[in-house]
Amino acid sequence: MYTVVRILGPSDATHRIGEILNNIQVGVYQGPRKAGDGFACSIAEDEDWCTHVGAALEFLERFWPALEMTQELGVSVEFDTAVEPEDLGEHYLSLHIDGNLLRKIESIGATYTITFYR
Numbered sequence: 307m308y309t310v311v312r313i314l315g316p317s318d319a320t321h322r323i324g325e326i327l328n329n330i331q332v333g334v335y336q337g338p339r340k341a342g343d344g345f346a347c348s349i350a351e352d353e354d355w356c357t358h359v360g361a362a363l364e365f366l367e368r369f370w371p372a373l374e375m376t377q378e379l380g381v382s383v384e385f386d387t388a389v390e391p392e393d394l395g396e397h398y399l400s401l402h403i404d405g406n407l408l409r410k411i412e413s414i415g416a417t418y419t420i421t422f423y424r
Contacts, residue, residue, distance in 0.1 A: 308351045308388045309358045311365055314344035315381035323381055326372035334369070344381070355401055358387050362418070366410045373414050383416035390423050 313320050317338060324335030324345055338345050350361035362385050366373060376383050393399065401420060411418055 307353065307355065307358055307390070307393050309349050309361060310346045310386050311349055311362075312344060312346045312384045312386060313376070313381060314384070315376075315379065317342055317344075319379035319381050320344040322379065323372050323376060326375075327369055330369055330371065349385075350387075353393065355399075359402070359404060359407055363404070363407045363410065366407070366414075373416075377415045383414060384419060385411070385416065386419040386421060388421050388423060394422075 313323055320338065320343075324337075327334040327347075334347055335345060347365075349365050350358045352358065365385075373383060389399065403418065407418075
């Protein structure tokens, strides 16, 4: 599994968010995507789902000063976990998202997408 955070919106606003992220931790923002509509940050790559949930919660907590202003700037935040066929296991895959993470995501109008690949 692989999780990214996408910060999408007007280039001036996403650049501003990126600069604030870099003031908190150098190197998080490395410039816009080729599409010019924002940027993405990789936050987890692991077989364990709990690692991805923990990384999302940690990202929200660490970068809260920037993330809480995204709606005001017209910027969207999307967490996206890619689930590859080898991640699915033999019979099923159960993904639990903690209520604390859901509340934080909702409070900034963010989304959490889980993308399954076959």
